[in-house]
Amino acid sequence: MKTLKHITLFAALGSLLLFTQCKNDDDNIIINATCSDGIKNGDETGIDCGGSNCEPCDESGLDFTGVYIQEDQMGRPSINTVFGTSGYRDTYNVTVPSKMQVEFQSIMESKLLLLNPNYTTNVWGLDAGAFSTLLSNDVLWLAETGETTYSNGVDLLTGRALGEDVMNTTLQLIYGGADGTENPGLTDDGVSSNDAEFSNSFPYLAPPF
Numbered sequence: 001m002k003t004l005k006h007i008t009l010f011a012a013l014g015s016l017l018l019f020t021q022c023k024n025d026d027d028n029i030i031i032n033a034t035c036s037d038g039i040k041n042g043d044e045t046g047i048d049c050g051g052s053n054c055e056p057c058d059e060s061g062l063d064f065t066g067v068y069i070q071e072d073q074m075g076r077p078s079i080n081t082v083f084g085t086s087g088y089r090d091t092y093n094v095t096v097p098s099k100m101q102v103e104f105q106s107i108m109e110s111k112l113l114l115l116n117p118n119y120t121t122n123v124w125g126l127d128a129g130a131f132s133t134l135l136s137n138d139v140l141w142l143a144e145t146g147e148t149t150y151s152n153g154v155d156l157l158t159g160r161a162l163g164e165d166v167m168n169t170t171l172q173l174i175y176g177g178a179d180g181t182e183n184p185g186l187t188d189d190g191v192s193s194n195d196a197e198f199s200n201s202f203p204y205l206a207p208p209f
């Protein structure tokens with residue numbers, strides 16, 4: 001009987017030590033991980049920033065910390081909308097730009113010829129293969145020098161000015177033919193300008209309403 005009591009006592013002490021040790025381990029994990037655990041905890045004012053222990057948060061109030069995952073792809077206006085369909089929209093949205101030409105050029109060429117079976121070339125002199133290759137690299141280029149424009153008749157895809165009618169430009173490239181005059185009913189979306197003034201400061205966008 002005495003032996004059984006000793007065994008019970010040792011077991012109880014062992015459990016107490018075990019729980020005490022676990023509590024200390026938990027405390028250490030929280031203290032060490034709080035500025036890099038990807039969640040807003042402790043006295044942080046953003047995710048892993050601010051408060052008494054972490055680096056200050058970005059002064060803009062925007063929090064750029066954490067791990068980023070691509071969930072959408074919208075480099076040039078309307079390319080995803082018009083060509084990123086046919087059952088591969090989800091794949092399109094998560095494909096990184098460097099892989100897009102390989103993945104989507106032939107699909108886009110087929111879609112282009114489906115939209116305009118009479119397509120031969122456009123005002124940029126691009127046949128279906130060349131145009132779909134350009135489209136499939138769906139990133140918005142930006143020239144470091146020169147005019148920033150989607151298309152001004154001379155410069156092409158050197159950026160995009162907010163006031164440009166990029167939808168008409170894209171429609172004309174698909175339907176307008178070599179001189180841009182074919183299918184006039186399909187080359188104008190009927191919206192010639194924004195319905196609200198753009199702001200004069202970054203990000204220069206008009207209010208949504």
Ligand SMILES: [Ca+2]
Pocket residue numbers: 033034035036037038039040041044047048049
């Ligand atoms: Ca944290």
Ligand SMILES: [Ca+2]
Pocket residue numbers: 165166167168188189190191192193
């Ligand atoms: Ca328009």
